[in-house]
Amino acid sequence: MIKCGDSSKEEYGLFQSQDGGAIPTSPLQPNIKKDYFVINIPNRLTHPWLLYKHYAKNIPSIMYSFGLYNNQKNLIGVCCFGTPANNRNNYLGNYKMIELVRLVVNEGLEKNILSFFVSRTLNILKNKLKTIAIISYADAGKHH
Numbered sequence: 001m002i003k004c005g006d007s008s009k010e011e012y013g014l015f016q017s018q019d020g021g022a023i024p025t026s027p028l029q030p031n032i033k034k035d036y037f038v039i040n041i042p043n044r045l046t047h048p049w050l051l052y053k054h055y056a057k058n059i060p061s062i063m064y065s066f067g068l069y070n071n072q073k074n075l076i077g078v079c080c081f082g083t084p085a086n087n088r089n090n091y092l093g094n095y096k097m098i099e100l101v102r103l104v105v106n107e108g109l110e111k112n113i114l115s116f117f118v119s120r121t122l123n124i125l126k127n128k129l130k131t132i133a134i135i136s137y138a139d140a141g142k143h144h
Contacts, residue, residue: 032110036076038120041067046078049104060101064128066121068105068113077105077113079121084135095133098125 043062050059061082068077080102084090090097105113125132 032113032116035071035110036113036116037069037071038066038079038117038124039069040124041065041075041078043080045075046080046102049078050080050102054102054104056102062101063098064121064125066117066124068117076109077103077117079103079117081121081125081134085137092133095131096129097133097135100134100136 043065045067046062046065047059051057060080062080063083064081066079067075068079070076079100081098082101084097084099100118103114103118105117122134125134
């Protein structure tokens with residue numbers, strides 16, 4: 001402990017032995033940006049995922065669909081965007097509104113994979129559509 005006048009400052013080492021502080025990461029941990037990629041996919045490729053893996057077991061109106069692939073080129077998730085549920089007003093000012101209607105990935109994937117996946121899809125949409133607003137609803141009944 002360092003004392004300076006009436007105050008004191010506690011010094012900690014790089015790795016704390018108790019709770020708190022940064023947790024060092026192993027160089028063996030997967031690198032999501034290197035191990036996975038996202039591309040546009042035909043809507044039909046999402047159908048098995050939506051009918052058999054997603055809890056809703058139906059296919060919503062889909063305008064844009066994306067696939068999450070691993071480096072072995074296996075499809076391991078789908079993300080779909082469509083017409084908003086409130087189809088009376090599909091614009092927010094000058095921005096066309098689209099809804100994230102489905103997001104499904106295989107179980108057991110790395111932490112933050114969903115954030116990576118959605119982020120990549122939004123970047124692709126932004127480059128394609130230029131002016132969009134995304135809306136997404138959580139299903140409280142499914143603890144979202």
